[in-house]
Amino acid sequence: MSKWRKEFPALRRGVVYLDSAATTLKPKSVIAAEQKFLENSGVSVHRGLYPLAEEATAAYEATRSAVAAFIGCRDPREVIFTRNATEALNVLASGIVRTLKPNDAVAVSELEHHSNFVPWQQAAQQHSNTFAVLPIDEQGTVDLKTINKRTAVLSISALSNVFGTEQPIAKIIRQVRAKNSKMIIVLDVAQAIAHIPIDVAKLNVDAVVFSMHKLYGPTGVGVLWARRDLLEKIPPFEFGGEMVDRVAPAKTTFAALPAKFEAGTPNVAGVIASGAAIAFVQKVGYSAIAHHTTTLTRYAIEQLAMHFGAAVQIIGALNPGTRHGVLAFTYRNYHPHDIAQILGNHGVCIRAGHHCAQPLHDRLGISASCRISLGIYNTKEDIDRFIAALKNVDQVLG
Amino acid sequence: MSEALYGDIILDHYHHPRHNGVLKKPTHRADADNPTCGDQLHMEAIIKKGTITDLAFTGTGCAISLAAASLLSEKLVGRSTAALKKFTPEQMLDLLGLALSPNRIKCGLLALETAQKLIV
Numbered sequence: 001m002s003k004w005r006k007e008f009p010a011l012r013r014g015v016v017y018l019d020s021a022a023t024t025l026k027p028k029s030v031i032a033a034e035q036k037f038l039e040n041s042g043v044s045v046h047r048g049l050y051p052l053a054e055e056a057t058a059a060y061e062a063t064r065s066a067v068a069a070f071i072g073c074r075d076p077r078e079v080i081f082t083r084n085a086t087e088a089l090n091v092l093a094s095g096i097v098r099t100l101k102p103n104d105a106v107a108v109s110e111l112e113h114h115s116n117f118v119p120w121q122q123a124a125q126q127h128s129n130t131f132a133v134l135p136i137d138e139q140g141t142v143d144l145k146t147i148n149k150r151t152a153v154l155s156i157s158a159l160s161n162v163f164g165t166e167q168p169i170a171k172i173i174r175q176v177r178a179k180n181s182k183m184i185i186v187l188d189v190a191q192a193i194a195h196i197p198i199d200v201a202k203l204n205v206d207a208v209v210f211s212m213h214k215l216y217g218p219t220g221v222g223v224l225w226a227r228r229d230l231l232e233k234i235p236p237f238e239f240g241g242e243m244v245d246r247v248a249p250a251k252t253t254f255a256a257l258p259a260k261f262e263a264g265t266p267n268v269a270g271v272i273a274s275g276a277a278i279a280f281v282q283k284v285g286y287s288a289i290a291h292h293t294t295t296l297t298r299y300a301i302e303q304l305a306m307h308f309g310a311a312v313q314i315i316g317a318l319n320p321g322t323r324h325g326v327l328a329f330t331y332r333n334y335h336p337h338d339i340a341q342i343l344g345n346h347g348v349c350i351r352a353g354h355h356c357a358q359p360l361h362d363r364l365g366i367s368a369s370c371r372i373s374l375g376i377y378n379t380k381e382d383i384d385r386f387i388a389a390l391k392n393v394d395q396v397l398g
Numbered sequence: 399m400s401e402a403l404y405g406d407i408i409l410d411h412y413h414h415p416r417h418n419g420v421l422k423k424p425t426h427r428a429d430a431d432n433p434t435c436g437d438q439l440h441m442e443a444i445i446k447k448g449t450i451t452d453l454a455f456t457g458t459g460c461a462i463s464l465a466a467a468s469l470l471s472e473k474l475v476g477r478s479t480a481a482l483k484k485f486t487p488e489q490m491l492d493l494l495g496l497a498l499s500p501n502r503i504k505c506g507l508l509a510l511e512t513a514q515k516l517i518v
Contacts, residue, residue, distance in 0.1 A: 335460035337435055337505065341403060353435055367436020367458070396404050397412075397461060 021373030072199035088224035093119035095234030104152035163316035164326030217277030325374030417471035428515035
């Protein structure tokens, strides 16, 4: 039984929610923080000179500092709030590629989510730089053989949303920096952030991105952290109010960090509520999360083997400790959409499709798969209900 | 609503599809797929003087897409190409008799897309 279940009001609807890799459910404290701000204020930030605005600005900037501390960043001006991780990756891809030289190459891996594949591909194509897709080996680890001195940028995810596997990040960074010490390394921690502590001071990467909604926070808030010198070097992605210094017909100058990358009115309520999400995760603690997830992942793998044998094929290695609660699978030749729909009818929420990873599914030779993914609120009973619903699929489609 | 999705008619057409296979000497062929989920349909037809005298399909896909192909093939044999050209997505969904959610509408319409490609 998870002691955190009662913090999640949405579970009162009696669903078995197994789609936390898509988005996590929201705890009471996060909902309350957003509601409190909207009920007592709801004003915008950074501009107003009246007390309500100063209060909102202080709360917004306090979240920025809390996020910075959470990821081991000493200068909160290096933390940019975006709409989500996808937008953060677009900001980085578009900005970084514009600073590259003609022979510089951009590399991603073949297991990347589309948000960490397409922006780099498009920017590279537009800027006429080589776009390289690194293969993965049998264990799902990125193969670095083809990286060379011309690889100027590498963007990879720390944790796959299909395999659940953790990349050996420290080792990868050492190896690529040995090939090119000036390489810009971007780490997509969208999946990892809810499972593994991220310390940018220790990682030796140049940027990380994640979305708050996968970290028990609200939708509409993403985090981009990058080294100050990188953020000062690359051009802004969006232009408008807040990100400018002086605007005139002949020339416009841009604001200092972080405002340079925060054009327009931000998701004020979402950012403030995100502070509560960070506090929630700190309260639960990463080791409790890891223990909970590993235990349940092991149980799920065992139960699937026991009840279905070879009829259910889990994608990737079976080590529960490194899967962080992500299990993508196929079931006989049943179409994942049908499986997910039938499970949905039984109140069991899973994901089906290619999980925004078409290149990976092409490489694996499958068109689509089902996926369950665990959060801090899941229990053994959830897994049991999932198994029972999966048996029903046989009765309907068999 | 979604309980009704896997009702008797759909499952019947899914397990016992009509017009499933290939034709000896098709005059027309077409393919369509839905890359977001892997549904793929191949259709063949014999069309003589503007009439569809025979139709067959093969493919992989979810129960909805395959049942739709079976139902549509049954409906179209003996009809004119003009009728196929005028066949609307609404009529296709009516034929399926299901209230499909936005996420499943593509599954329901793939067969129609493939069939209309036959006469392009």
